[in-house]
Amino acid sequence: MSYLPCELHCHTVHSDGSFTVKELLENAREDHLALIALTDHNTTSGYDELDDSITPSIRGIEWTTYYGHMLVLGAKKYVDWRDAVPDNIDKKIAQAKESGAVIGIAHPYQLGSPMCTGGRWEFNVKNWRAVDYIEIWHGAFAFDNYENDKAIAMWTSLLDKGYRIAAVYGRDWHRNESHGHFGCTYLDIDGEINQDSAIRAIRMGKTVASTGAKFFFRVHQKGKTYNLGETMRKGLSVFSFFTDLHSRQKNSGDEQVEHTTIKVITNGGRCVMETAVTERHVRVDLERNHWYRGELWGTVNGEKKILAVTSPIYTE
Secondary structure, eight states: OOEEEEEEEEEOOTOOOOSOOHHHHHHHHHHOEEEEOOOBTTTTTTTOOTTTSSOOEEEEEEEEETTTTEESSSSSSSOOOOOOOGGGGGHHHHHHHTTTOEEEOOBOOOOTTTTTTTOOOOOOOOOOOOEEEEEEEEESSOTHHHHHHHHHHHHHHHHHHTTTOEEEOOBOOOSSSHHHHHHHEEOOSSOOOOOHHHHHHTTTTTTEEEEEOOEEEEEEEEEEEOOOOOOOOOOEEEEEEETTTTGGGGGGGOOOOEEEEEEEEEGGGGGEEEEETTTOEEEEETTTTTTTEEEEEEEETTEEEEEEEOOOEEEE
């Protein structure tokens, strides 16, 4: 299988959502999502109601504190979140990782107090290598959403410092909204669609955050093929792009969206290649100790916007 649409941030009546667990799973199936993560606030009480025969799922939890929200997916045992404070977050993340979880930062630049107290990320992480992913996009897309712009900048800065962190989209799904443009996270799931295969894809950095279109790449170098999240040597390489611009088009909003351009971005947010969206293969000379991600660009009501972002490949 290859890059299936998933939603990794969902809530039910077990916290502050309107869905029952069954309703969430049925809505995900109707939305043609391959997998969801149940991430109710500070509780795992909905787990017993999950039914993978409706929609496969990840057992997760959203640690909801006054200093930020952290998504803990796939933990084999409960880790107490209540004593998490800014200066002990590395210890708390380590405890969650020891239980088998992947760790994600939810909406790091959410508005915060007084409207969304605790929603903005204010933990003092020192060991960023323990963080697996960041929600670079969150919620319904308003294409002038500066919270999302800041989240992408934060992620880029961490990549520049050498941290290998995947990018995801989080709808933060609480109920069925009648309006809005909602994206998804594409996961490169290998084998059966289940919690283990999805967790493995996130951990390996095989993710794409998208407003809808399916977009990813592979890199060919000296007879070998490399996928997102993998490490390769510097030197001349061929990027092969895969795009399905009509994927999940039903979830687009009222905006006029046109996909026009593919970019390859590296350290510092520098563009090293730009080509038409119809291009399939391009050559890029990779530098040592760099990261490279793909970006799909277009226009939204005539204004240039980024519409999909892959997690990077890396060079030695």
